[in-house]
Amino acid sequence: xxxxxxxxxxxxxxxxxxxxxxxxxxxxxxxxxxxxxxxxxxxxxxxxxxxxxxxxxxxxxxxxxxxxxxxxxxxxxxxxxxxxxxxxxxxxxxxxxxxxxxxxxxxxxxxxxxxxxxxxxxxxxxxxxxxxxxxxxxxxxxxxxxxxxxxxxxxxxxxxxxxxxxxxxxxxxxxxxxxxxxxxxxxxxxxxxxxxxxxxxxxxxxxxxxxxxxxxxxxxxxxxxxxxxxxxxxxxxxxxxxxxxxxxxxxxxxxxxxxxxxxxxxxxxxxxxxxxxxxxxxxxxx
Amino acid sequence: xxxxxxxxxxxxxxxxxxxxxxxxxxxxxxxxxxxxxxxxxxxxxxxxxxxxxxxxxxxxxxxxxxxxxxxxxxxxxxxxxxxxxxxxxxxxxxxxxxxxxxxxxxxxxxxxxxxxxxxxxxxxxxxxxxxxxxxxxxxxxxxxxxxxxxxxxxxxxxxxxxxxxxxxxxxxxxxxxxxxxxxxxxxxxxxxxxxxxxxxxxxxxxxxxxxxxxxxxxxxxxxxxxxxxxxxxxxxxxxxxxxxxxxxxxxxxxxxxxxxxxxxxxxxxxxxxxxxxxxxxxxxxxxxxxxxxxxxxxxxxxxxxxxxxxxxxxxxxxxxxxxxxxxxxxxxxxxxxxxxxxxxxxxxxxxxxxxxxxxxxxxxxxxxxxxxxxxxxxxxxxxxxxxxxxxxxxxxxxxxxxxxxxxxxxxxxxxxxxxxxxxxxxxxxxxxxxxxxxxxxxxxxxxxxxxxxxxxxxxxxxxxxxxxxxxxxxxxxxxxxxxxxx
Numbered sequence: 177x178x179x180x181x182x183x184x185x186x187x188x189x190x191x192x193x194x195x196x197x198x199x200x201x202x203x204x205x206x207x208x209x210x211x212x213x214x215x216x217x218x219x220x221x222x223x224x225x226x227x228x229x230x231x232x233x234x235x236x237x238x239x240x241x242x243x244x245x246x247x248x249x250x251x252x253x254x255x256x257x258x259x260x261x262x263x264x265x266x267x268x269x270x271x272x273x274x275x276x277x278x279x280x281x282x283x284x285x286x287x288x289x290x291x292x293x294x295x296x297x298x299x300x301x302x303x304x305x306x307x308x309x310x311x312x313x314x315x316x317x318x319x320x321x322x323x324x325x326x327x328x329x330x331x332x333x334x335x336x337x338x339x340x341x342x343x344x345x346x347x348x349x350x351x352x353x354x355x356x357x358x359x360x361x362x363x364x365x366x367x368x369x370x371x372x373x374x375x376x377x378x379x380x381x382x383x384x385x386x387x388x389x390x391x392x393x394x395x396x397x398x399x400x401x402x403x404x405x406x407x408x409x410x411x412x413x414x415x416x417x418x419x420x421x422x423x424x425x426x427x428x429x430x431x432x433x434x435x436x437x438x439x440x441x442x443x444x445x446x447x448x449x450x451x452x453x454x455x456x457x458x459x460x461x462x
Numbered sequence: 463x464x465x466x467x468x469x470x471x472x473x474x475x476x477x478x479x480x481x482x483x484x485x486x487x488x489x490x491x492x493x494x495x496x497x498x499x500x501x502x503x504x505x506x507x508x509x510x511x512x513x514x515x516x517x518x519x520x521x522x523x524x525x526x527x528x529x530x531x532x533x534x535x536x537x538x539x540x541x542x543x544x545x546x547x548x549x550x551x552x553x554x555x556x557x558x559x560x561x562x563x564x565x566x567x568x569x570x571x572x573x574x575x576x577x578x579x580x581x582x583x584x585x586x587x588x589x590x591x592x593x594x595x596x597x598x599x600x601x602x603x604x605x606x607x608x609x610x611x612x613x614x615x616x617x618x619x620x621x622x623x624x625x626x627x628x629x630x631x632x633x634x635x636x637x638x639x640x641x642x643x644x645x646x647x648x649x650x651x652x653x654x655x656x657x658x659x660x661x662x663x664x665x666x667x668x669x670x671x672x673x674x675x676x677x678x679x680x681x682x683x684x685x686x687x688x689x690x691x692x693x694x695x696x697x698x699x700x701x702x703x704x705x706x707x708x709x710x711x712x713x714x715x716x717x718x719x720x721x722x723x724x725x726x727x728x729x730x731x732x733x734x735x736x737x738x739x740x741x742x743x744x745x746x747x748x749x750x751x752x753x754x755x756x757x758x759x760x761x762x763x764x765x766x767x768x769x770x771x772x773x774x775x776x777x778x779x780x781x782x783x784x785x786x787x788x789x790x791x792x793x794x795x796x797x798x799x800x801x802x803x804x805x806x807x808x809x810x811x812x813x814x815x816x817x818x819x820x821x822x823x824x825x826x827x828x829x830x831x832x833x834x835x836x837x838x839x840x841x842x843x844x845x846x847x848x849x850x851x852x853x854x855x856x857x858x859x860x861x862x863x864x865x866x867x868x869x870x871x872x873x874x875x876x877x878x879x880x881x882x883x884x885x886x887x888x889x890x891x892x893x894x895x896x897x898x899x900x901x902x903x904x905x906x907x908x909x910x911x912x913x914x915x916x917x918x919x920x921x922x923x924x925x926x927x928x929x930x931x932x933x934x935x936x937x938x939x940x941x942x943x944x945x946x947x948x
Binding site for chain 1: 513515516517534535536539545547551552553554555556560561563564565567569593727728
């Protein structure tokens with residue numbers, strides 16, 4: 177029962193979604209996420225082939241934090257558009273992932289590890305709680321959210337906005353890398369060019385649908401992935417048309433978003449108002 | 463070593479505008495230095511450099527004889543330099559407590575009691591666990607002040623934050639400032655109000671076009687002399703005359719009936735407001751900031767939805783028609799902040815005028831308007847962002863001359879302006895009224911409302927709590943009414 181609701185794919189998506197939430201809570205539109213996920217999957221695949229599981233995790237994390245710093249450099253130092261940075265990073269990272277995947281991996285399968293389902297449940301609960309606690313119960317979390325709400329006021333209160341955003345990017349990309357690593361080692365077990373492409377954008381949408389709240393995001397992700405991966409049973413058992421089944425995950429997600437928007441929950445969820453705003457401290461505020 | 467902080471040869475440019483040009487300044491402990499200047503004189507830029515929000519192009523700041531570079535307010539705060547901003551710089555979605563905790567860099571539970579004790583001393587009743595967006599504008603200003611004072615600053619920079627506070631609160635705030643000075647702290651007090659500078663400072667520095675043009679002992683200088691130094695050769699326009707008491711027999715041209723408006727968070731911002739403006743009349747609407755004036759004003763010009771009630775213009779129901787149609791029938795708006803709401807900064811003066819008129823304008827007409835309003839530089843091809851605050855507001859005013867409106871709604875039209883430009887705006891509006899136009903003037907400046915208005919309406923908590931004839935009430939009575947229900 178639990179396996180069908182919470183599988184490793186759900187766990188990997190939860191990591192990616194939560195990572196994205198930390199980044200976007202600091203006010204950065206995380207459009208580079210899809211390229212990042214695709215690259216992290218390729219990197220973990222080839223480094224497992226060459227070095228082993230633990231080393232592969234380390235390599236993937238190092239690459240992810242490096243990418244985070246590059247994104248931060250464009251957005252925080254050069255004050256480039258978040259959207260432009262994200263989209264061009266995506267194109268570059270897709271290319272890099274395929275190039276190194278083919279050059280260094282070349283279609284070989286890796287030994288797939290399995291995670292007992294009880295651990296999947298435990299990890300899901302623990303990481304969701306940790307991210308929620310970080311964002312809503314610690315000072316660092318308050319600072320990250322402050323930068324997403326109003327970077328100018330945050331700066332005036334004495335927050336170094338560029339530093340906080342760089343930190344949020346690094347933490348977020350670390351989680352995204354772990355999610356991608358889980359995807360490769362425990363879910364896929366193999367690699368083809370563009371493996372995992374699209375999961376990043378899916379995570380972006382799921383995070384947005386939850387109003388960037390970690391607890392809600394996990395619930396939405398679990399439900400979405402459940403309907404996305406496990407509903408073929410309906411087709412086999414009851415002969416429900418495939419077209420209807422393919423629609424289900426999206427209908428459920430839309431229903432949840434509507435539910436959030438029309439109930440008083442909405443008022444409790446403060447969204448990062450300054451998301452995507454190009455913040456330049458020296459700009460003359462008139 | 464009595465010098466606390468020295469500003470040494472600081473210059474700062476924004477594009478091709480020189481905001482500060484080689485400014486040097488010593489601030490000793492126990493001093494209250496007033497920095498006086500008209501709009502665009504660079505006084506706010508100086509404050510922001512001291513607080514680390516801007517980094518200077520040249521020059522440096524010296525603290526205790528050591529050269530410092532402030533890359534962020536976090537750096538300035540380390541040396542006990544703290545600023546009270548002109549508009550409260552707080553994070554709306556976080557609670558009062560979280561905001562102050564971020565600012566003081568201390569955990570929530572450690573400062574909880576300190577804040578409550580402090581607010582009690584000021585007689586301010588605010589639940590510090592509530593988010594900032596539930597607070598009124600004035601309450602936010604209190605928090606902005608409280609957080610700065612709680613930091614026990616060595617140098618407190620006050621950037622025009624006190625100008626529109628109620629008198630009682632202002633006096634308490636100045637008492638706190640004196641306490642800082644008594645413990646060897648110092649204060650930089652930025653203002654464009656000369657009497658305020660004279661009253662509360664020990665030394666006055668006058669800035670004009672980014673340069674220090676005078677430095678005076680507050681006890682040995684007169685208001686007139688300061689005014690002359692501040693504005694240079696520019697002659698001050700005659701004080702505006704009260705709009706004449708023309709016998710008003712005509713019907714109300716603008717009528718607001720029982721209007722209810724909600725704010726962004728679904729709270730009632732304007733409740734059961736009824737108000738009318740007759741032809742040739744100026745109606746002033748006053749009140750402590752954040753009591754629904756902005757919402758009412760934006761509702762009248764069509765930027766906000768009316769939940770209940772009715773707005774009539776010459777007997778026609780305009781409650782639900784869009785802003786452009788309201789403009790077409792002669793209802794114009796002069797916003798508080800011309801930079802944000804009044805003009806397109808990246809377009810030229812001519813383009814700004816053209817967009818508004820929506821019909822062809824002769825080249826000569828531009829020159830006419832420019833010379834009538836004395837816009838400097840007198841070139842219709844210059845981009846608006848290169849003009850100073852007063853001149854930008856003149857571009858907004860130019861609309862009145864293209865198509866003559868019937869009613870002007872003005873929201874704090876002189877707030878961002880120095881004395882010279884304010885008088886120009888005020889005299890334009892009074893002249894407009896004397897020629898038969900009507901003005902609904904929302905103002906936080908009681909003296910301005912009393913000087914110009916035929917009738918004064920007082921708003922508090924979203925309601926109009928009284929309408930007075932200007933002859934029947936004076937400033938202190940008005941203040942009492944304003945504060946009574948706030």
